[in-house]
Amino acid sequence: MSLLPDFALMLLILIAAVWTVSARDRRDSVIGFIVVGLLLSLAWIRLNSVDVALTEAAVGGGATGLLLLRACARLGPNETEGVSLKVSLRILTGVLCTVVAVALATIVLYPIEPAPTLAPTAAAHMGEIGLGNPVTVVLLAYRAIDTLLEKVVLVLALIGVWALTPDPLWGGAPGSLRAQHSSGPLTFLAQVLPPVGIVIGVYLIWNGADRPGGTFQGGTVLAAMWLLVMMADLREPPEIRLHTLRRLVVLGPVVFLVAGFAGFWIANGFLSYPPDLAKPIIVLVEAALALSIAVILGMLVAGPAARAPR
């Protein structure tokens, strides 16, 4: 009986996924992708992975969906029809997808007994770090190097987007995010929601130490508030040559690297923390990372500079 909602959810995800792939219009398929993201986050909640669910909803559905919608708006309507893959490429894609599906199904249906797991070891040492959320412990203590590289990739992505700026406009501001028609309700929302949203974003970051939440989810919420303000035309996107903006972009990775190298002196190696200082260091790194993520995501959506610097 309790499996019934799960089956319904699985069916919905499959329908939405098929619809996303088969939609004729590009914008329709982006909307389908956002729906799949939201449904997947429900599935993660059913699997008791609230951290993953929050990330999927904020990043998979929200931020990525917004990026894709902006990309759609940027491409002209003429380019809609041009996308037709060769038959051989389609067959190859189908074969690869089938291989992945069969491999996953095999693992799920015939699991190795006992399943290889590091969970007991990870849980045993959580007390030494002083955090209560195992996901945050893995992300920022055990596998901190992965998390660090992830954030560096975000900076590289932003550099890639900025590199698309035409030479005469270099250093200028991205094009306005304003909607075609100015709208009272949107302005109202952009004035009422940010104070609440900022509190929720900071709450998610702070909460990440002991309960589900974390830098990426909180940073995305902060970015969403900033984007809302830019879309309602209450603030223009900043010029990309501004030093304050660039410092904020690299703040997170730099703090992370400094904390990592400090590990050589105060603990026993790169990215290792002394037990009694672990929690303050991790919280500091998380705060800096969240700020950088918010700025990077906002500027990624805003896109390359479209106006000459003033």
Next chain:
Amino acid sequence: MSLMADTLTIAAVSAGLFFFLAGTVGLLRFPDTLTRLHALTKADNLGFGLIVLGLLPQSPDVASGLKLVVVWLLVQLAGASASQLIAQFASKGGPSA
């Protein structure tokens, strides 16, 4: 006491589900954008409001109850704003592409 709380939960959540059902039927059956939005807001406001009301007696402490109410208020704000935006877009001629 817990029997009363459970009865309230069952009654309110059932009523909320009824509004969601009615809203979905309206969304599928109504002839144009504005009436469909009207149906949708019934599900959002009343349906979700009743479900939150029904869940309140089940929340373990006051803080969780308050969080539920905040979620309801945020959904109200988001739903109302999105409906206004869609309605404005529709009244200006709908999707051009």
